Amino acid sequence: MSQVSIRKVVKSYEGxxxxxxxxxxxxxxxxxxxxxxxxxxxxxTTLRMIAGLEEITAGEIWIGGDxxxxxxxxxxxxxxxxxxxxxxxxxxxxxxxxxxxxxRKFPKDEIKRRVDExxxxxxxxxxxxxxPKALSGGQRxxxxxxxxxxxxxxxxxxxxxxxxLDAKLRVxxxxxxxxxxxxxxxxxxxxxxxxVEAMTLADRVVVMNHGVIEQVGPPQELYHNPxxxxxxxxxxxxxxxxxxxxxxxxGGLKIRLATGEKLPIPPARLDRYGKAKGRRxxxxxxxxxxTETRSDEKPGVVRIQANVDVVEPMGMETMVHFFTDGVPVxxxxxxxxxxxxxxxxxxxxxxxxxxxxxxxxxxxx
Amino acid sequence: xxSATLAAGAAAPRRGRRPSIARERRWALWTSYIALAIFAVGxxxxxxxxxxxSLKTSQEIGAGTDPWFTQHLFFGNYTSxxxxxxxxxxxxxxxxxxxxxxxxxxxxSVLAAYALARxxxxxxxxxxxxxxxxxxVPESLLFIPLFKELANLHLINNTWALAFVWPTLSVPFCTWxxxxxxGSIPKExxxxxxxxxxxxxxxxxxxxxPVAMPGIIAATIFAFTVCWGDFLYPLAFxxxxxxxxxxxxxxxTLIHGDVLDWGHIMAANILASAPxxxxxxxxxxxxxxxxxxxxxxx
Numbered sequence: 001m002s003q004v005s006i007r008k009v010v011k012s013y014e015g016x017x018x019x020x021x022x023x024x025x026x027x028x029x030x031x032x033x034x035x036x037x038x039x040x041x042x043x044x045t046t047l048r049m050i051a052g053l054e055e056i057t058a059g060e061i062w063i064g065g066d067x068x069x070x071x072x073x074x075x076x077x078x079x080x081x082x083x084x085x086x087x088x089x090x091x092x093x094x095x096x097x098x099x100x101x102x103x104r105k106f107p108k109d110e111i112k113r114r115v116d117e118x119x120x121x122x123x124x125x126x127x128x129x130x131x132p133k134a135l136s137g138g139q140r141x142x143x144x145x146x147x148x149x150x151x152x153x154x155x156x157x158x159x160x161x162x163x164x165l166d167a168k169l170r171v172x173x174x175x176x177x178x179x180x181x182x183x184x185x186x187x188x189x190x191x192x193x194x195x196v197e198a199m200t201l202a203d204r205v206v207v208m209n210h211g212v213i214e215q216v217g218p219p220q221e222l223y224h225n226p227x228x229x230x231x232x233x234x235x236x237x238x239x240x241x242x243x244x245x246x247x248x249x250x251g252g253l254k255i256r257l258a259t260g261e262k263l264p265i266p267p268a269r270l271d272r273y274g275k276a277k278g279r280r281x282x283x284x285x286x287x288x289x290x291t292e293t294r295s296d297e298k299p300g301v302v303r304i305q306a307n308v309d310v311v312e313p314m315g316m317e318t319m320v321h322f323f324t325d326g327v328p329v330x331x332x333x334x335x336x337x338x339x340x341x342x343x344x345x346x347x348x349x350x351x352x353x354x355x356x357x358x359x360x361x362x363x364x365x
Numbered sequence: 366x367x368s369a370t371l372a373a374g375a376a377a378p379r380r381g382r383r384p385s386i387a388r389e390r391r392w393a394l395w396t397s398y399i400a401l402a403i404f405a406v407g408x409x410x411x412x413x414x415x416x417x418x419s420l421k422t423s424q425e426i427g428a429g430t431d432p433w434f435t436q437h438l439f440f441g442n443y444t445s446x447x448x449x450x451x452x453x454x455x456x457x458x459x460x461x462x463x464x465x466x467x468x469x470x471x472x473x474s475v476l477a478a479y480a481l482a483r484x485x486x487x488x489x490x491x492x493x494x495x496x497x498x499x500x501x502v503p504e505s506l507l508f509i510p511l512f513k514e515l516a517n518l519h520l521i522n523n524t525w526a527l528a529f530v531w532p533t534l535s536v537p538f539c540t541w542x543x544x545x546x547x548g549s550i551p552k553e554x555x556x557x558x559x560x561x562x563x564x565x566x567x568x569x570x571x572x573x574x575p576v577a578m579p580g581i582i583a584a585t586i587f588a589f590t591v592c593w594g595d596f597l598y599p600l601a602f603x604x605x606x607x608x609x610x611x612x613x614x615x616x617x618t619l620i621h622g623d624v625l626d627w628g629h630i631m632a633a634n635i636l637a638s639a640p641x642x643x644x645x646x647x648x649x650x651x652x653x654x655x656x657x658x659x660x661x662x663x
Binding site for chain 2: 051052053072073074078079080082083084086087088089090099100103104147151
């Protein structure tokens with residue numbers, strides 16, 4: 001069993017800077033968890049604390065049922081893949097992969113068996129005699145993963161492993177990593193700042209910001225039911241549209257935007273939002289819920305007029321940007337719909353998918 | 366429209382006066398070549414003069430006919446120096462001492478540089494600066510107190526005294542070079558090794574030393590050059606020819622009062638210079654790579 005538990009973990013640096021502020025996280029055996037967040041949110045520090053490369057200021061880290069706070073990295077039975085690969089430049093691919101096993105005094109035939117097996121999984125068997133400098137970025141990253149796989153550790157740790165690769169290779173390697181996890185089923189903690197990587201790889205995504213965990217959940221859960229304004233804005237590309245709003249009673253509960261426009265609350269949300277009357281709020285709607293108008297619109301969809309500012313044709317969809325009371329808004333429309341800068345375009349806002357955020361707490365209501 | 370035309374018209378002659386990139390590069394190259402040629406000639410004249418003089422007979426040297434060329438190639442100075450038992454002792458002493466001091470220097474420097482570059486501990490930065498400051502103190506200031514210390518240890522006029530003294534010259538600079546080199550090795554490499562299960566000693570032996578080999582070779586060459594070429598300490602601490610090393614030995618045995626045996630002195634100098642020249646000729650690339658690594662790598 002190789003669960004990882006992070007309990008009330010704090011990391012402070014000299015000068016009082018707190019990189020991680022008392023986080024709690026339970027990672028199940030064989031689970032693939034992705035820590036995601038902007039630079040400086042504490043995700044890499046958390047990973048390095050799990051690895052034992054950073055000391056913990058307070059709290060406990062458990063790996064496989066043991067507290068590992070004072071256990072050196074080599075005795076934690078973990079393997080780590082670094083952003084810059086960290087391959088030993090003077091060793092061949094085989095020697096790089098075998099290094100950890102040699103240090104642990106594995107028999108030679110066992111080392112060979114494990115390296116060959118990992119090379120087969122990663123499709124690098126023909127590269128075993130090469131030095132790292134003779135490999136491409138993608139091949140180097142595979143070798144780095146191979147070095148982790150051969151050890152058959154309790155936990156894999158990935159620290160932004162795809163950041164140094166070009167966009168095409170990144171997509172390809174993402175699939176490879178997912179495939180490898182499906183094959184070896186080792187508990188994995190993966191750090192990235194790329195939310196697409198997080199969404200595509202994770203069983204559960206952990207969104208971090210300013211040293212705290214904002215939300216933990218499966219990718220779809222985070223996308224459709226964000227807990228905070230930060231998560232709502234961070235997950236999803238293009239980001240969710242946010243507009244200042246307030247709730248008013250005007251022949252039923254309605255949202256009044258800064259422009260004065262009043263949007264009716266869908267009946268299913270009336271109970272949830274009723275208590276928020278009088279608070280300062282933010283209205284949130286994802287671009288894909290602000291689309292071209294249709295004849296068969298369902299209840300809860302309202303029409304608005306937009307003065308188009310910029311049009312971005314993407315092929316399978318078109319992004320339309322406009323301003324509402326000085327706030328930029330993005331809509332995602334069918335590419336067949338004609339939209340030109342400077343023209344007025346009728347759009348349909350699906351309020352069944354709206355979010356209301358309490359400005360004071362930053363939490364989604 | 367008209368203002369745009371005027372602006373374009375005003376810009377045209379200025380562009381014409383601007384020197385081209387090719388011309389600027391040519392100027393820079395020529396200036397560099399001339400400066401380098403002056404330095405090269407300036408530094409190569411003394412060894413050339415030494416070589417020519419070593420191939421002349423005493424009569425030809427005394428006659429002072431042509432300082433730049435010899436009329437007849439004469440190898441007698443070399444054969445007599447090579448067969449000179451004193452020169453053989455000097456050479457052997459220099460070789461023994463240099464090997465010992467280079468080994469001692471490298472062991473101390475590699476360990477010190479690894480500790481100062483990678484093992485964060487209280488005062489490590491201060492120690493690193495202190496190591497370099499030690500290198501800045503000149504020999505000429507140190508040899509009197511060192512003489513006193515060696516006298517207390519009863520090591521005056523003992524070849525092995527230099528095995529204690531020379532590392533004070535070689536260790537600081539070698540450590541400094543290696544701190545820079547080790548510092549340029551990505552931190553993730555030792556973290557990966559640490560996770561793979563390596564101890565600090567294994568990390569040093571299996572990762573740092575092989576990866577930093579150009580820097581280690583550069584430091585080794587430097588240590589060799591310092592020991593092999595040092596003149597002041599042997600002259601100050603050694604008196605008898607049995608204990609002497611090449612640099613001070615050549616001068617003290619081949620100059621008799623005011624009689625200077627130029628042919629033999631020059632031949633002995635050329636022979637003494639041969640090992641460093643050979644080492645530099647074969648390892649020059651490593652030396653340059655090692656010295657510049659800290660400056661150019663991330």
